[in-house]
Amino acid sequence: MFPEIGQFALALALGTALVQSVLPMLGASRGNVLWMRCARSSSIAQLVFIGIAFAALMQAFVVSDFTVANVVENSHSLKPMLYKIAGTWGSHEGSLLLWVLILAAFGAGVALFGSNIPDALKARTLSVQAWISTGFLSFLLLTSNPFERVFPPPLDGNDLNPLLQDVGLAMHPPLLYFGYVGFSIVFSFAVAALIEGRIDAAWARWVRPWTLAAWMSLTAGIALGSWWAYYELGWGGWWFWDPVENVSFMPWLLGTALLHSAIVTEKRDAFKSWTILLAILTFSLSLLGTFIVRSGLLTSVHAFAVDPERGLYILGLLGISIGGSLTLYAWRAPAMEGGGLFAPVSREAGLLINNLLLATATGTVLFGTLYPLFMEALTGDKVSVGPPFFNATFIPMMLPLVVVMGIGPFLSWKRADLKGVFQRLRFIALLAGLAALATWYVARGGPALAYLSVAITVWLLFATLREWAVRIRLFDVPLAETIRRARNLPRAAHGMTLAHAGLAVAMFGFIGSSAWKSEEIVFVQPGSVIEIAGFDVRFDGVERVRGPNYIADRGTLAVSREGEFVTTLYPERRSYPVAQSTTTESAIRSTLAGDLYASLAEPASETAADTGAWTLRILYEPLVNLIWIGSTMLILGGGMSLSDRRLRVGVPRRASRSGPVATPAE
Template sequence: MIPELGQFALSLALIAAIVQSVVPIWGASNGNVLWMRSARASSLVQFVLVAFAFGALMRSYIVSDFTVLNVVQNSHSLKPLIYKISGTWGNHEGSLLLWVLILAAFGAAVAFFGRNIPQTLMARTLSVQAWITVGFISFMVFTSNPFTRVSPPPLDGQDLNPLLQDIGLAIHPPLLYVGYVGFSIVFSFAVAALIEGRVDPAWARWVRPWTLAAWTALTAGIGLGSWWAYYELGWGGWWFWDPVENVSFMPWLLGTALLHSAIVTEKRDTFKSWTILLAILTFSLSLLGTFIVRSGLLTSVHAFAVDPERGVYILGLLAVSIGGSLALFAWRAPAMEGGGLFAPVSREAGLLINNLLLATATATVLFGTLYPLFLEAVTGDKISVGPPFFNASFIPISLALVLVMAVGPFLSWKRADLAGVLSRLKFALALAFVAALVIWYVTTGGPVLAVLAMAIALWLLFATLQEWASRVKLFKPGAWGRIRRQPRASHGMTMAHVGLAVLVMGATGASAWKSDIVTFAEEGTEVQIAGFDLTFEGVEQVRGPNYIAQVGTLNVTRDGEFVTKLYPERRVYPAAGSSTTESDIRQTLAGDLYVSIAEPAAEGAQGKWTLRVLYEPLVNFLWIGTFLLVIGGCLSLSDRRLRVGAPRKSRAGPAIATPAE
């Protein structure tokens, strides 16, 4: 009965979304206040209905209701409770329902918290948000019903993909979806502003907190996914340039550009076209990721569905939403006023370079991701575009971006003195140069690009700290009071820039100076790596709640002194008929000692295990840097100026010339 109620609630939510997509925007065009106000009520009703449907599906997983096909295909009665809950979104239908829930939640949040937003803009924004919701709920109701029954029900389920039975993957998808779907409300604000014919600093201030919330969640989601891949897959890598990794990374890159562009629109009433276009393209890339994951184009642990018919439906949604919004932009963009003027050397110019570099980096990743798919579709030839292409094309752009970031906060609005700024940064530059020499010496001479990357990251770190110390006059009396009085958004910017510098150091160290040994091991086998001596002491079998594990033991010493014991595992899940590798890691700030085991693949190696041992310098700087980025985003989001928004009167006077009727 509960699944039927969930399906009924989903159908009612579709009706509510259709009403919301038509009535408020019609009321805005005709000046009907009652119809415009209906947007708030319908948004809240729609959210409650979708939340009920999602709760009904989750309840089916928790009680192991094997009369529901979705539960049969993705759960098992012996699975731990946390993975029964996460199984709700660990599949195509459930993840799509989570996507719609977050869509509805953002609409309801704008309706609830955005009471200072002008009524016409609110009505149009929530109507556009409802257009997106109608598309996805109809997709689910007609092609991907999560409540389909199965008769007769089996005695037990087929279990969830073992790779997804991990706490990192229980949290990673919801965070990622909040980021993906969060950009939908920014897209809705942009389309509503184009329809209304009004883009000004007040609009940018209303958009900023939603952009920031989506960007922060997406940062956390990507970082958590990278951490999961590092410790779970047994390869010791944290980024593989997998196409599905790329489609989460591209909205992050453009979302970063959008965040900075909105600041310029708010502060200087310029970059209006940039901000609107970036809002459209960022969410468009989120939709592109949805298409790639659910269309059957890829076979991956990230992919939810391999049904081409579903892919065609999403492709239609993609064409309507992206094509329609870009056509509207092309119509309205020429009428946008240029806003404030600025010199070639100014903060505006620095942020423009930031936007150009981020857009170029995104285009590079997009080309490398889609080119193999297009080539296979046209010619049938299969090629692989992997790390060599992305490292050669993306890394130089990203290093140039980091180099410019150090200078940007020192520049003044409208006009700046570049020579004076560089003179102030001499100390930071000297520190970075000395640090690079030390790194060169410690790493015995290279590689050159890695040392350069470390120097640029340190340059950003020192320059950011110098700018913050200068801003709060750190070494003068009353510094603590000035720190407390600074806007939280400014502290958030500092934290995020420091986080990026630390992240670049971690990525460089883990990539350039990693040591890797793969060997066949039996009891007594010894391995030496990075000054550590490891002795393989054998394997024992352990039974888990829904798996059987072979657990290896390695004794680790250094210079004859005991360091630790490591216990890598290989788990077999009988219900799912598959296995996973569970690595064990000795983590320190200097680097990780990483071990994993697998059954030998070579003939003549019976009784032995494939043992992989890695030492990854500075790899934990990746997670620390990501954490600092997220903290920076949360600090900025807590700034009262972003919570309150701009006063209504600041919206007087249109910033786009509305065509004569």
């Protein structure tokens, strides 16, 4: 009965979305306040209906209702409860239901908390959001019904993919979806503003909190997925430039550009057309990622032949959303140019460079992701574009961006004194050079780019701290005055400092774990000793253990350094009989200096059980934990900025809330 309730709730949500997509928009064009304000109740109703559907699907997974095909394909009665719940979004149908739930949540969020937004703009925004919901709810009901029944029901299910049965990955999809689906509301604000014909500082102020919330969640989702890949897959890496990683990374890059561009629009009434374009493109990349992942293109370009209904439907939604919004932009954008003028050396110019570098980097990642798919579609030949291409193209563009990040906060609006800025930062530049020399002296190896990257990272970290110290006049005034100034400083300023410093900390992790990683892959028997990065690792053998729904071969590794015992590591190789698959569970000894990482790759031979011989992978990853620490600082910095009273209060209402729509401002 619960699945039928869920399906009926989805149908009601679709009907509500259809009403919301038409009536408030008509109300805004005719000045009908009642029609405009129906967007609020319909947004909340839509969230309630989709929430009921999601709860019904989760209930089916929790009780192992094997009359539901989705539960059969992605669950098992012996699976731990956490992963039964995670199975709700572990399939195409379930994850798409989570997709529309988050879509509705952002719409309801604007309806409930956007009291300072004019009725006309809010009505248009929520109508555009309902257009998106209508497309995906119809897709869900027509091609991807999560409540489809199976008869006769099997005695048990097929189990969730064992790689997904992990705490990190259980939380990864909701955070990731909250991020790139969250950009839908920014897209809706942009399209609504284009329809209304007005972009101003007020619009930018209303958009920034929603952009920041989506960006924070996407950052958390990407970081969590990277951490999961690091400790779960057994490869010892945290980023592989995989297409699935790229489709979430591209909206993050453009979303970062959008955050900074919106600041210029708010402060200086400039970059208006560019900010609107970024809002459209950021969500368009989220839609493109949805299409790539769900159409089967990542496996084969011929996946349309396997399931053309799903792929073509998403492609149609993609064409309407992106094509329609860009057409509207081309029509309306010329009337929105103008705003504050600025000199080539100014904060505006620094943020413009920031935006151009981020947009170019996004284009590079997009090309590297789509090129193999296009070539296979055109020629039938499989082409691989992997880390060498991305590292050679992406990293050189990011290093100048980091340099500009250190300078930008010191620049004043409209016109800046570059000479004065460099006088303030000359000690920081000297410190960066000394840091690179000290790293070379200690490491005595590694690529030259690594030492340059160290210098630039030190530059960013200490320039960021220097700018914060100047704001609170640290060491220039009595301590009590410094504390008072720090308390009075806007939270957004503290958030910017924390986020920029977090990026620098994460970069230390990127550099250390990439340039100076040590790795050994060896065949071992009980008693074998491997030397790596000053550690002696003794293999003491493998024992068979049982888990709730798996059987594992658990290795024992005794780690010592200079004759002193350090720790014992227990890497595992797990076999899931129901899913008929095997996973690797790495064992990691973590410190700030680096990780000692071990995984059992596979038996050295078919007779390994008799001889005790295994293939062992041992790595030492210097500074790798700084990646997760820096990512956490980025998220906390975003949260601190989001809590800034100026973003919560917003800007004064416009004089006319319900009158006719204004003509284009410029």
